[in-house]
Amino acid sequence: MLDLELLRSFVSVVDAGGFTRAGERVHRTQSTVSQQIKRLEDDIGQPLLNRSGKDLTPTEAGERLLSYARRLLALAEEARDVLTRPGNEGAVRLGVPEDFAAYRLAKLLAAFARSHPNLRLDVRADQSTNLKRDLERGDLDLALFKRAAGEKGGIAVWPERVHWVTSKVHPAHSKTGSVPLIGFPVGCIYRAGAIHALESAGRAWHMAYSSSNLAGIQAAVAAGMGLSILSEMAIQADHRVLTAKDGFSPIDKTEVALVASPDASPATLRLADRLAEFCDTVQAKAA
DSSP: OOOHHHHHHHHHHHHHTSHHHHHHHHTOOHHHHHHHHHHHHHHHTSOOEEOSSSSOEEOHHHHHHHHHHHHHHHHHHHHHHHHHSTTOOEEEEEEEOHHHIIIIIHHHHHHHHHHOTTEEEEEEEOOHHHHHHHHHTTSOSEEEEEEETTOOOOSEEEEEOEEEEEESSSOOOOSSSOEEEEEOSTTOHHHHHHHHHHHHTTOOEEEEEEOSOHHHHHHHHHHTSOBEEEEGGGOOTTEEEEOGGGTOOOOOOEEEEEEEOTTOOHHHHHHHHHHHHHHHHHHHHHO
16 A cells, blocks of 8 residues: 555655755655655655656656555545544535536535535536546546436436537638537547537548637637537637538537436535536526
């Protein structure tokens, strides 16, 4: 089992770039920190730091360990915080798609947190593929994510309306030539759907703009850099929806699913109820 104190010193050395500065952060002498790193390397069985040059940098193995070390230390801190809080209700780790995070959901979550002062709420906005993966491996307690229509499982499911969009002022579309696409990185369900639709129609395409940030994608579409697929809630006033008349047929149907971990806590299920009500409202307004 990895020693958290050794991991803490390792992270400090990488962040500080040296043993002396790392020792100041963890309140240890330079020699103590150096010994701790040596113990950790002995446990791992390979060097974790490149010791040549002015600053210390992680080796390839050190880079791999670093992300795990940060996660383990964060979890340990979270557990300590939750368990020592008087009358604590535990913690709920929630994952949501970015367009939902930007669509009034923050107000709902803030209100839920205020009504549960002894609950630690940890919210992460990310691609649906990542959220589904992290829920399955136990890194999330509850997730709201997009998926292909008809998949099994979930507390509740809502059909999603998505559209091809271009700029209203500077449209960047044509029925011929390579289609300039704007979208999230590889793994996004919309990106995959757009590529599948174009290739099924025999259309050439190229990525004109890729971003992990929804606001960046919306701005690129509005500026006329290319086309994208967005949910109705993410379409802005300076976007224009494309239809079959423009040469862009609807993509495969998608849905939004609310899924909880098998051992979800009562607090997690209460939050799930609030999210289900929110999604019902969004669905009703869109109908």
